[in-house]
Amino acid sequence: MNYIEIVRKVNDLLTNNNEWEARFAKYADQIKKNERFYVEAAKKFRVNPPLYRYTSVSKVSGKNASFDIRFRGQSVASVLVEHGNVKISAKYANNKSYFGVDIQLDKADWKDQKASEFRTAFKNLKGGVNVKSPERYAENILLAEFGKKERKNKQLCNIQPVELCNDFFQMPTPLTASKSPIGYTKIGGGIDILARIKRKNNPTDVRLCVLELKDENNAKEPPQIAMNQAIAYATFIARLLRSQSGKQWFKIFRPKDAEVVPVPKTLKIGAVVVMPFCKERNENFENFEKIKVAENTFLKLYSLYYQLNEDGSVKEFTGSLVDDIANP
Numbered sequence: 001m002n003y004i005e006i007v008r009k010v011n012d013l014l015t016n017n018n019e020w021e022a023r024f025a026k027y028a029d030q031i032k033k034n035e036r037f038y039v040e041a042a043k044k045f046r047v048n049p050p051l052y053r054y055t056s057v058s059k060v061s062g063k064n065a066s067f068d069i070r071f072r073g074q075s076v077a078s079v080l081v082e083h084g085n086v087k088i089s090a091k092y093a094n095n096k097s098y099f100g101v102d103i104q105l106d107k108a109d110w111k112d113q114k115a116s117e118f119r120t121a122f123k124n125l126k127g128g129v130n131v132k133s134p135e136r137y138a139e140n141i142l143l144a145e146f147g148k149k150e151r152k153n154k155q156l157c158n159i160q161p162v163e164l165c166n167d168f169f170q171m172p173t174p175l176t177a178s179k180s181p182i183g184y185t186k187i188g189g190g191i192d193i194l195a196r197i198k199r200k201n202n203p204t205d206v207r208l209c210v211l212e213l214k215d216e217n218n219a220k221e222p223p224q225i226a227m228n229q230a231i232a233y234a235t236f237i238a239r240l241l242r243s244q245s246g247k248q249w250f251k252i253f254r255p256k257d258a259e260v261v262p263v264p265k266t267l268k269i270g271a272v273v274v275m276p277f278c279k280e281r282n283e284n285f286e287n288f289e290k291i292k293v294a295e296n297t298f299l300k301l302y303s304l305y306y307q308l309n310e311d312g313s314v315k316e317f318t319g320s321l322v323d324d325i326a327n328p
Contacts, residue, residue: 003231006182007291007299010175010235013184020174023186025245030061031164031252038165041065041081045110051076051122052140055167067167071122072129073136074098077105086110090118098130135215139192142213142274142306143168145314146195155314158198158325162208162253177232191233194253197270197325208253209270209302209321210234217275223283223303226273231291231299234271238293241267267297272321277305284320 014020038060047053047069054068054075069077069088076099077090090105103118131137146161147168148154161168170190176183193211198204212230214221240249241263250263268290275281285301292298303319 003227003288003301004291006228006231007235007293009182010232011239011293013175013182014236014239017174017184019186021243021245023174024240024243024249027057027061028245028248028252031057032248034060034062035165038065042067042166044081044084045079045086048119048123049144050125051119052144053079053167055164055169057164057169057172060165070136070140071099071125072131073138073140074132076101076122077118079110080107088115088118094132098132099125101125135213137312138215138306139213141308141312141314142211143193146193156317156322156325159209160196160255162194162196164252166256171237173233173236175232175236177229180228182228182232189229189233191237193274194237196253196255197321199324206254207268207270207300208237209272210237211272211274211304213274215276217278217281217305219281222281223273223275223285226275227271227285227301230271230273231301234269234299235293238267238269238297238299241269242294242297265296269293269297269299270302270321271299272302272304274304274306277307277316277318282319284323286320 050071052070054070059066065081067079068075069079075091076095077088080087087107088105088110089107090103092104095101101121103114103121105115105118108115143161145155146159151157171194172190173188174184174186175188176185178189191210192213195209195211197207197209199207210230210233212226214226240246246263251260282305284303288301290298290300302321304317304321305319306317307315309315
């Protein structure tokens with residue numbers, strides 16, 4: 001299946017199973033309704049690296065202010081804010097198995113001594129640590145790198161992850177795209193990283209990009225194969241922004257202090273494969289023209305290859321996305 005056929009396949013799935021439009025419109029309405037309450041709840045507690053706070057569309061859409069705390073991309077605790085009280089519960093079994101953190105917390109007060117010891121235990125972990133998902137760890141590294149606000153020490157400027165209520169999240173889709181054939185399901189796969197970039201030739205052109213991340217770059221799943229999934233999810237984002245709730249989602253995807261603008265008449269979404277650099281497999285997709293999704297709506301294909309230092313920090317980025325970003 002070539003890339004144009006993937007877009008056509010996803011378009012057919014989304015057209016023939018159009019319940020997603022009303023459902024995602026409801027998500028957008030609930031996010032708008034709950035956003036201020038959720039952001040205010042998050043201000044009640046601070047999470048510092050190497051721990052990171054994540055949320056989800058379902059959490060923000062719900063009635064409670066609940067959060068996911070992750071270490072190296074793996075969930076290690078949940079936090080619930082009720083009536084101004086911050087309670088933390090640890091994922092004890094996994095924490096002990098993977099990280100040797102033998103501390104049990106069940107709705108403990110965030111400021112309790114034991115909760116403080118729990119956070120310190122992760123801060124003090126050094127060197128090689130087992131993780132359940134190396135891919136989620138790589139995702140966390142890149143989210144933290146992209147999320148840096150200052151140019152100093154940032155390896156790739158003019159890219160920011162899209163956050164939900166100021167927290168990292170995975171944008172849901174109604175697609176199963178990780179394996180062939182691509183299918184439709186109510187609860188589908190999540191987008192690894194949804195980001196915004198400023199383009200080199202036109203810095204006012206802030207483009208959304210769907211980043212499909214892999215922690216390996218091998219012959220079994222080279223960049224050309226990983227691109228299938230990126231295209232499927234990017235096609236959904238394009239269709240979402242052209243749907244009845246497109247204006248609301250476009251506002252959600254923009255920075256909180258951005259001027260409210262309509263969805264562009266001509267919309268271009270980046271579909272990006274993100275993988276470790278490999279000199280044998282470094283396809284940049286520069287020879288592919290933009291792919292039409294709908295009227296005045298297109299995908300642009302990119303690559304982004306990363307190299308990491310021994311401490312897990314990003315050493316270097318290469319690829320066609322780097323070439324297209326307005327880096328200083």
